[in-house]
Amino acid sequence: MNLTGKSAQQTLLYGAFCVAILLVPLFLDDAFLLNKYSRYLVFAMLAVALSLSWGYAGILNLGQATTFGLGSYCMAMALKLGTVPVHTGSDGLPDFMVWNxxxxxxxxxxxxxSMAFALMAGILVPAAxxxxxxxxxxxxxxxxxxAAIITLAAMVVVNLVIIDQQRFTGGFNGITDLAQFEVAGLAFDAYSSSTYYLVAFCLSAVLLLSLAITRSKTGMILQAIRDQEDRVRFFGYDVALYKIFVFAVSAGIAGLAGMLYTIVMEFASPTFLGVPLSLSVVIWVAVGGRQSLLGAAIGALIVTGVQGALSESETFLESWMLIMGGLFVLVVLFLPKGIAGAFEMLAALFLRRSAAKVPSVSQPAGEAITHGEGAS
Amino acid sequence: MNSESNSQLALCDVSVSFGGFVAVSGLDLAVDRGELRCLIGPNGAGKTTALDLICGKTRVSGGEIRFEGRPIHELKEYEIARAGIGRKFQVPSVFRELTVRENLQIGRSHHTGVFANLVRFGGSTDDNEVERLAELVGLSDALEMAAAHLSHGQTQWLEIALILAQDPALILMDEPTAGMTGQETHKTAELFNRLRGQHTLIVVEHDMGFVRDIAETISVMHQGKLLAEGTLDEVSSDQRVREAYLGSGGIGHA
Incomplete structure (x- = not known):
């Protein structure tokens, strides 16, 4: 009884968040801001991906940006070829290839x-x-x-390869001057509500899908692996397979986020696979609460939002990094489960208060409740 | 040793050493289906190591382990578990951040595939079984409680219930009553006596009162070998067993 009530509340909360982000363009008619918020939502998706592997399965991926970058390059390649023949040289080659x-x-x-191929590759290449x-x-x-160090090292390797293979990847410059993303006759202008809706819809889908995964028995087993890996193994579960699965799903989500990022930013760059972005994701998720998908997403929105506001304001132009660092230290020290954990604590406190009030008003009702619990 | 061919579990000349230290050497042990076997011995005799070898936590350096006629010593841990061997660890190990109900659902490991479990959600047919097991170990009221909040004795019972949820043919119990109060130990003995016949049990135990309550056949290990085997009276009157326990106050005080 208690459990279904709790999970229903959780579903409701996730649904409310999805509706809220989908409603934003109704109240906001500023192309620049919509583009900025789309970018934040992409980061939120990246945070959900890390929460899935780190918060639920205990795999700290310090190279989450690797798969993010792979996805973003897949999209950029497709969009670059979409510019033929405007930004191309002879034989329909992308401009940077001609220069090289x-x-x-x-x-x-x-x-x-083929855009269909690119969309599949953007998810499957990172997952693979x-x-x-x-x-x-x-x-x-x-x-x-x-494991964390290996993911970090793998990212550096992929990053170096992309920079080194300038003839095929655009090197340091990345892939720029892209066509607009079009699918089924719909064009997605980066500075418009259509792209915002695309990102918000994808984030909602990812959130709900991830929630379903964590609620399934597989999700439960992943949490068990996080707690006691050996214990799970001796029940007959192939622990490595479960970890590979969640690691790949997380990478697929990051790949999708990367594709969307290319659409929003209108380019792909080796900095997308950078250490700074990867570590930022860890901070967002830690601030939001790694054991809550929604918490991680909100953590990303808050941190990137505050970061954006601070770095754009003149008073904090020099000190915003310091403020962000201080904020992070405070959260880690006082809110080990992040914002989501603090929210849960407050909710529990509130419930206990209101529950404590009920029996004092009507004693028999309180007794009936305890009896009911004992019998179930 | 000729009975090994029809035993459920047979260890033949099993050895293992860790960096030169021989923990188990030339161990022969045969256990029949449905038997409740106690494995005792002084500290460092290799009892826990023997269980580790059976469940695959430690690899044998020599010899062979057969379960239901099939060699299992080269299988992976999860394959051995799927073959029907469950293991309770000495230090109770449960999933502390999950509720008792979720713990038990994970114990129900009849379906082990990632994708099969992806479409399985709580509230399935397993629920009756989960509630029955919780009642069996006295945790019915704690089903929605996080396992981290259980007492030590309750944690031990939860892990026992997890193994029962797995429903293996052979259960390896490593000091199941460690840290339990006298009353809890007594209840555990009752539980084990009820399991007799349904599962084969191998119980490593130091508490001789508990062993007395449950034992049929006792195997005594010493220095990595099987020293004696028989009823409690037989082994406790065995001269070699008395010598092995010399200095630790005898078998009854170990």
Whole structure:
């Protein structure tokens, strides 16, 4: 009884959040702000991805930006080819390839002429990358800080490869001058409500899907793995497989976020796979509460929102980094479960207060409740 | 040793050493289906290591372990568990951040696939079984409580209930009554006597009062080997067993 009530409340809360973000454009008619908020929502999606692997399965991924970047490049490649022949040289080559004396479109670029392929690749390439990395890590029983370091190192490697292979990836400059994202006859202008709706809809879908995963038995087993990996193994569950699964799902979500980021920002850059972004995600999730998907998303919105406001205001131009750092230290010290944990604590306190009031008003009703609980 | 062929579990000449220290050497042990076997021995005799070897936590360096006629010593831990062997650890290990109900649902591991479990949500047919088990170990009132809030004895019982939820043919219990009060120990003995026949049990235990309450056959280990086997009276009058326990005050005081 109690459990279903709690999970119903949770579903309601998630639903309310989704509705709230979808309603924003009705009250906001500012293309610049909508673009900025779309960007924040993309970050929220990235936070959900990390919450799934870190908060629920205990896998701290310090390289979440790897899969984010892979997704963003997949989208950028497709959109770049969409500019043919405006930003192209001879034979319909992307401009940066012409500058680098590439004469023929590389084989791995060719399929990106199809947007359907790009959309699939943007999710499946990051997921496959994570599954492969996870296969080595989790079959080898690498856990905790060692796994975190490997994810960080893997990101640096991918980042260097992208920068180094300038002829195929645009190197430091990334892939710029992109076409507008179009699907089924709909065009998504980065500075319009359509793109905002696209991002908000995807974030809602990801949130609800992730919630379903955490509610399933698989989600429960993942939490058990986080608590006591060995215990789970001796019940007959293949722990490595479960970890690879959640790691890959998390990467797929990050890939989707990356694709959306390219649409919103209108370019892809090696900085998307950078250490600063990866560590920022960890901070958002820690602030929001890593064991709550919604908390992580809200954490990302708050931190990036405050960060944006501070860095744009003249008074804090020099000191905003310091303020963000201080904020983070405070949250870690006093709210180990983040904003979501604080919210839960307050809710529990409030419920206890109101529950304490009821029996004092009518004693028999209170007794009936305790009897009912004892019998169930 | 000729009975090994029809035993449910048979360890044949099993050895393991850790960096030169021989923890188990040439251990032979055979346990029949439905039997409740107590494994005792002085500290460092290799009892826990023997359980570790059976459930795959530790790999054998030599010898063979057969379960229901099949060699299992090269299988992975989860494969051994799926073959029907459950293990209760010495330090109670449950999922502290999950509720008792969720703990028990995870114990019900008949479906182990990632994708099969992705479409399974709480409130399925497992619920009756979960509630029955909670009642069996006296945790009915604590079903929605986080396991972290249970007392030590309750945590021990929860882990026992988890193993029963898994419903393995063979259960390995490592000091199930450690840290329990006298009354709790007594209740545990009752529970084990009820399980007799439904599951094969191997119980490592130091509490000789508890062993007296449940034991049929006792195997005594010493220095990684099987020293003696028989009823409690037989082994406690065995001269070699008395010598092995020398200095620790005898078998009854270990």
């Amino acid at each position: 004396n590439v004469t023929e479109l590389p084989w791995f670029w060719a399929p990106f002429h 990358f994570a599954a492969l990395l996870g296969w080595f890590m989790f079959r080898g029983r690498i856990t905790g800080v060692y």
